[in-house]
Amino acid sequence: MTPDPTRIEDLATPALLLDEAKMTRNIERLAARARALGVSLRPHLKTAKCTEIARRLGGGMPGPITVSTLAEAEVFHAAGHDDILYAVGIAPQKLARVQALREGGCDLTVILDSPEQAKAVVEARVPALIEIDSDGHRGGRRAEDPALIEIGRILHGTECLRGVMTHAGESYGVRGEAAHAAFAERERCAVVAAAEALRRDGLPCPVVSVGSTPTAHAARDLTGVTDLRAGVYMFFDLVMAGIEVCKTEDIALSVLTTVIGHQRDKGWVMIDAGWMAMSRDRGTAAQDVDQGYGLVCDVEGRVLDDLIVGSANQEHGIVSLRPGADAALPDLPIGTRLRILPNHACATAAQHDRYHLLPAADGALKVWHRFGGW
Amino acid sequence: MTPDPTRIEDLATPALLLDEAKMTRNIERLAARARALGVSLRPHLKTAKCTEIARRLGGGMPGPITVSTLAEAEVFHAAGHDDILYAVGIAPQKLARVQALREGGCDLTVILDSPEQAKAVVEARVPALIEIDSDGHRGGRRAEDPALIEIGRILHGTECLRGVMTHAGESYGVRGEAAHAAFAERERCAVVAAAEALRRDGLPCPVVSVGSTPTAHAARDLTGVTDLRAGVYMFFDLVMAGIEVCKTEDIALSVLTTVIGHQRDKGWVMIDAGWMAMSRDRGTAAQDVDQGYGLVCDVEGRVLDDLIVGSANQEHGIVSLRPGADAALPDLPIGTRLRILPNHACATAAQHDRYHLLPAADGALKVWHRFGGW
CATH class of the missing domain: 3.20.20.10 (Alanine racemase)
Known part of the structure; x- marks a missing residue:
């Protein structure tokens, strides 16, 4: 694997971001x-x-x-x-x-x-x-x-x-x-x-x-x-936001991803964050608002209304509008960077071996390692 | 973390086993x-x-x-x-x-x-x-x-x-x-x-x-x-067995776990394999037979009839009889070792950084490392 890059633009995706x-x-x-x-x-x-x-x-x-x-x-x-x-x-x-x-x-x-x-x-x-x-x-x-x-x-x-x-x-x-x-x-x-x-x-x-x-x-x-x-x-997460322990904007953890394709007739945008990057956790499925495999934000972290990762394969996420959404699917060309807020921070973080810290001080991205195992 | 032990009795649980x-x-x-x-x-x-x-x-x-x-x-x-x-x-x-x-x-x-x-x-x-x-x-x-x-x-x-x-x-x-x-x-x-x-x-x-x-x-x-x-x-897994691509006995991957408690009135046996060890994958939930978070076997790999990991927290699994099961809950004292067959081998294996190989040649357990990341 390549050494950790120091600018967010250079990060290989998917990658785990932590807003310090x-x-x-x-x-x-x-x-x-x-x-x-x-x-x-x-x-x-x-x-x-x-x-x-x-x-x-x-x-x-x-x-x-x-x-x-x-x-x-x-x-x-x-x-x-x-x-x-x-x-x-x-x-x-x-x-x-x-x-x-x-x-x-x-x-x-x-x-x-x-x-x-x-x-x-x-x-x-x-x-x-x-x-x-x-x-x-x-x-x-x-x-x-x-x-x-x-x-x-x-x-x-x-x-x-x-x-x-x-x-x-x-x-x-x-x-x-x-x-x-x-x-x-x-x-x-x-x-x-x-x-x-x-x-x-x-x-x-x-x-x-x-x-x-x-x-x-x-x-x-x-x-x-x-x-x-x-x-x-x-960190907080969408499950905690769904039961009102925090607000969506308090969630410190997100997964950086890249658009890799479209199925335009279906309203699908394919991204390179699948369940390997998000985890299989579907903790919001039982809540009032089902966030799929995560809520989609732009690269700055602003929530894109009603856009969720509706389904996920191992290394593919399929972004789509939430069922019944009023919004229009935004134009997200191939190569667009997005950030996904996780259902369950414990499960999503466990899929990664490092945190890339935001904001990048002087454009240099700090990395904190995390560990797993028993 | 401790060095890899060479006997299955000494393995720290949960641990990923691979039947070579x-x-x-x-x-x-x-x-x-x-x-x-x-x-x-x-x-x-x-x-x-x-x-x-x-x-x-x-x-x-x-x-x-x-x-x-x-x-x-x-x-x-x-x-x-x-x-x-x-x-x-x-x-x-x-x-x-x-x-x-x-x-x-x-x-x-x-x-x-x-x-x-x-x-x-x-x-x-x-x-x-x-x-x-x-x-x-x-x-x-x-x-x-x-x-x-x-x-x-x-x-x-x-x-x-x-x-x-x-x-x-x-x-x-x-x-x-x-x-x-x-x-x-x-x-x-x-x-x-x-x-x-x-x-x-x-x-x-x-x-x-x-x-x-x-x-x-x-x-x-x-x-x-x-x-x-x-x-x-x-490897195969329960999802593949559920759609008849393989038989349960073909599944080469399992998670070794230890009994850590009971709630006897509820028919619950607590184990130290939760979703961190099994993954959050519930791939059999949509199949004819829902295997929960995995099918329970004894330490030799023999399936215990109708016993599944019915629910899971991060480091706790709750073993129980499948709803409607005819069988009786076996006696599984604290410290008992069990093996759990996974819903989805890709997701379960991804939660671990090594395979412990079965059978152990001359009692010595071989270890193969696996990697993750992008």
Whole structure:
């Protein structure tokens, strides 16, 4: 592959663009909310997977973070982060890698929701949060589940009990600040009740952690909560805009693409960003406005009304007007550069190995690398 | 990240497994068909993106191939392939990279379907195939379109006209050998008619290229065709099994995963393969049997009846019985290893940077690297 070019005109397409000013605004917005709510913010790096972005989240310092893979924990620890939550239920086979990180000076905490996992974790002397189910979305125990105390007791025997955590994944399915505030209160009630149940049994519960991007932006009161987590907020995306957590103009991530053909009778414009560049994520399909595989902008990032990537093959996107659109198809000759806003930033970013930063300072385009794997 | 382990028991999950014996059988099956049909096979490397696999397709030699990105052309040319078709409509901005490859000794051909592209290609002295539309799937011209001759004449002026090509993408939407044979005949008729139209105008058309995995396996006669292309056939997947191009047991690719939790009242088993490991591809959703995010097998690769990955978050898969299933949920304790067959091999493989080869010779697991990017 050719070296990274320094001007946007020279970028090979498709390419992932990151608007640094928008990202900075998004980061500051949630940091201010966390301060106002009196909780510590522990950003989730599953979306960004980039050490430069991780450092910006801590105001230039490597702060406390959440990760979704041990590969992330290893890379971010090497970059100076020493307070990390691995927020996917621990498999016993992964404890050797967790221990290696801890022995290397990383205060890595895991999560779990079963006595079997608690026993394995205790044997490995690894601290853990108990996962609490606040909305039926995925894993976790309810505050009233007797297994919660059983797990707490197993962990406490070796001082491995750090606290409780939950994630309101179902909040992505509702729209508007009021609905998200209700989910935030549900998160808070679920973990605070679990923490109280543990404490009533004489068990310590210093960490009480909640978070999802919608609830983190809408929570009105986080009494009893210590930690707030969120991931996609630094970039935002069409799914978040569709449920009104952000506006389309807050989306910091886009895919630069080039027009490569037309089927004029069908109103199709072919581009070189297919699902390999956008991901197969169709997160807006279930929302009020289906954005196809992404919303089309001109090269400056201005949304072209009602123009979406209606379908996608591996390396081809087919741009067309949204069904029922009033607008006319603009003239987009072969070679025209466009930018596509993604449905789901986590999924789209994962298709790329680098961010090209906008705006280009002095015409020179900065590149930040991102990593993948497990 | 840790170095590659040599035993399957030690693999960090999720991990991509490739059954070499099944792949070899799949490769030989289509090679035999191409020989019987009297056409040259030009495998598409967009699925595999791996130099070891590319070499096996040529019986140990770097043979003629098809690619979907210039990054693939560069990597495979460096690995010895010097006859490459880049089968995505050319953007003028990409011609400098194409020329650099050609000057380096790679006979790289591009595709196009407009006079604008033809003029750019002629200026760069790059040989091209004209894309023909055989089924309304994507780009291309029909044989009777006057633009076909116009494009042919522009290209012929500088001896850049190599021939015609088509891809029956719509064949993925129909099931069974007879339906695919009908699409194969449609592909053949469309390109042969286009080749004849060019020849009637005094234009040369040495290459007449067709292909998609379903049509390549079903074609009964390829008179007039010179080249056959196909990509996913080396691995196969649930989408191909769903339309009866292969059987489930022919699928050479799977994702190794570990059980990390349960929600027993809901019949959910949580695994550490979410959409990051499987991709967001839901290609079987529109088929008769919806396989969710993948079909669940035990660690030996035996299908567990009616067990699918019913939903997926980034690093979590939720395994459950297929709706209406007769079977009982098997006991799968935390730490159990499973294998998941993918909906779409191209999309799932793209989420990984290496293949772990099965069977492990002498217990030692071979690793083949794959690449991405553009």
